[in-house]
Every structure is written in C-alpha cells, then in structure tokens.
Amino acid sequence: MRYPNGQQNQLDKSLVTDTKPIQFANRGLDFERAINLSNSYYLEHDIALIYKRPTPIHVVKVDYAHNCKIVDAYFEKQSTTDYNGVYKGKYIDFECKETKSTTSLSFHNIPSQQIKHLKKVIYHGGIAFFLIYFVSLDEIYLLDVKYVIEAYEAKIRKSIALEDIKANGHLIKQEFNPRINYLKLVDQIYFK
Amino acid sequence: MRYPNGQQNQLDKSLVTDTKPIQFANRGLDFERAINLSNSYYLEHDIALIYKRPTPIHVVKVDYAHNCKIVDAYFEKQSTTDYNGVYKGKYIDFECKETKSTTSLSFHNIPSQQIKHLKKVIYHGGIAFFLIYFVSLDEIYLLDVKYVIEAYEAKIRKSIALEDIKANGHLIKQEFNPRINYLKLVDQIYFK
Numbered sequence: 001m002r003y004p005n006g007q008q009n010q011l012d013k014s015l016v017t018d019t020k021p022i023q024f025a026n027r028g029l030d031f032e033r034a035i036n037l038s039n040s041y042y043l044e045h046d047i048a049l050i051y052k053r054p055t056p057i058h059v060v061k062v063d064y065a066h067n068c069k070i071v072d073a074y075f076e077k078q079s080t081t082d083y084n085g086v087y088k089g090k091y092i093d094f095e096c097k098e099t100k101s102t103t104s105l106s107f108h109n110i111p112s113q114q115i116k117h118l119k120k121v122i123y124h125g126g127i128a129f130f131l132i133y134f135v136s137l138d139e140i141y142l143l144d145v146k147y148v149i150e151a152y153e154a155k156i157r158k159s160i161a162l163e164d165i166k167a168n169g170h171l172i173k174q175e176f177n178p179r180i181n182y183l184k185l186v187d188q189i190y191f192k
Numbered sequence: 193m194r195y196p197n198g199q200q201n202q203l204d205k206s207l208v209t210d211t212k213p214i215q216f217a218n219r220g221l222d223f224e225r226a227i228n229l230s231n232s233y234y235l236e237h238d239i240a241l242i243y244k245r246p247t248p249i250h251v252v253k254v255d256y257a258h259n260c261k262i263v264d265a266y267f268e269k270q271s272t273t274d275y276n277g278v279y280k281g282k283y284i285d286f287e288c289k290e291t292k293s294t295t296s297l298s299f300h301n302i303p304s305q306q307i308k309h310l311k312k313v314i315y316h317g318g319i320a321f322f323l324i325y326f327v328s329l330d331e332i333y334l335l336d337v338k339y340v341i342e343a344y345e346a347k348i349r350k351s352i353a354l355e356d357i358k359a360n361g362h363l364i365k366q367e368f369n370p371r372i373n374y375l376k377l378v379d380q381i382y383f384k
Contacts, residue, residue, distance in 0.1 A: 049312050057249050070265040089317025091278035125281025
C-alpha cells in the first residue's frame, strides 16, 4: 500500500506545467505520477474527467479542540480501483499495476475485492481495464478486465503471462504530452 | 463538513440488513445514511454501482514505527461531489444537500469547485444532479444540475427557491426499500 500525501483528489494545477523529466526505470511511483499527469492533461483540455480515488483512511480519533486535527487514523486497503471517471458519456474504471517481473503480472497484487468490483463495472456497462507497467522493460500495456478475470478465475496459474498480455492487450506508446495517452487506445478498443 | 468514520468507501454489508427506522426530521445525517442504504441496495441487487467518495484527508505525519499510524492529518474540502458511479453504462455523479429552510436552498452550501466539476461532468456526457432534502418539510427533490448552474451563474439570488426546485425538479417519493429510490426518477428523466 502507498502512503499518499492526501492531495490525490485535488486538481493540482501545478501538475500540468510540471516539466521535470519522468524516469520510469526502477522508480515505481513515477508510473502513478505519469498517469496523474495524463489525467490532468485530459482535464485541462476537456478530453475526459478521470480522478484518482484517495486511499481510504479509517479515522479513529479527532481532536476537536485543536482545529479538528486527526490524531489517530490508519490507511485501509482500496476495495475498488485507483481511478474512475467519465469519457464520452461512458463510465471508465481502471487499475494501475506495476511489476519488476519481465515475464508476468502476479495475481498476488490483485485483491479479490478488486476483481469483484471490476466484474460489476462490466455488468453495468462500464469500461474497465488494467494499465500494467513492466518496470524493467519500460513497457505499459492496456488489458481489458475480462482477460484478467478469466485468468484469475481459471486458477491454473498464479499470474498472467506477459505473452498473454501482449496477445490480448495493447502496448501504449509513450508520447510527449500526455506521456501515457491511454485514451487513444480506449478510443480504438471501446469506441470503434 | 462532516467527519466520517473513514469507512464510507467500503461495501458495508451490515447496511443492507440494517432494520433501524430512519428518522429524518431534524436529523441531518440520516439523509446521507438513507442514500448510502439505497446505494447498498442497488449494489446488492445488481442495479447500479454507486459509491460515496471519501472526504479527502491531508496526511501530515505517519508514525512508521507504530504500524503506519497516522498521527497528524486534517479533513479537506471535497473538490468534487459526494457520489459517483455507473448505471446502465452511463456515468452518474451527484451531490446531496440538505437544508432546514422551508423556502430555498442557499448557494452558500455549494462551493464553486463543485459547480465547475459538475459542468465538466455534463460536458463529458455524464448524468449530474442534486438530491436536495428539505428537513422540515421531509421532502427530497432530484434537480438536474443545469438548473442549479443557471441559477448559480445568473447571480440574481443567493439561493435557489423551493418553487423553482418544484417546477424544474422531481419529488422523490420515499419507499420501503430502497428508501430513497432516486434511480426510478433517473430512469424517467435520463433514460426515457
């Protein structure tokens, strides 16, 4: 689990003009940052409205005498996915995963709650996928959720192989701005 | 601003079988609880997938030595809305407001960020509305966001009158289960 600064849900205008180069290799957090930058780009250019869900926090104690400061709380597991929003009227819901493996994405990183949630998204007619980042290969794939669900529920393997991801998913070419233009693929796959 | 218990984003199964009577009059929090119960009903019966966004929390300090306990944090203003999700493939985004007034809903309760967000929802083809609860009247109205935006941006009044809400919105009849079956109206208004 990651420990956010609590500002994930804010529209951070500074992100849009952020010109620091993004180094992917072996720096996991930059993948999430690049996704957030892409979402800021989509927001500013009226392309889509996609937000990162904040990591849920269980608040145990609030000090009301001191400006309602939270003095005891802890992070909880995300029961849904990282991102959701609206694109061309359709509901979009996706999860970002990264792995240092060069051959597969382990199911160890996918809680059963997430699978359950994503099945419901599909049932209700939403668009649902994974963005999978292979750190060592510096490759990002968009994989529709149905392939993940099939592999997950078959229980034959404990991971989904890169070759299956390549066969059923789509490589996202990294661009200048937005860096991870995943909506270009969403257009091709879901709006053709 | 409300002070949640941090579990808003969880699927609380206990809510579904919650049989305590809901008293609305002068008990504001019950309105939100009734909406959450309705959403649990929709979830369990595979009608829709609608979640409450957690109140954003800015985490200042985490005690990593003690099980990653958060020891300093504070609540932030919601920059978007209370609820979003998917219904019949469409993106749905709405905000709940309640007022003790018997004549109008004050714009004081609607931050400009929320108006900005909801305009974008409409722009991208989502369904956006307010659920407005008049506590003293025990009446709940569904009002499409465009009426709120028009009144808000006209800047003629500092509130939206109940008579305008009645003229442009829809009274939600309270039912047994789900208590606030707002999707019935969503069907009539947006899916006719």
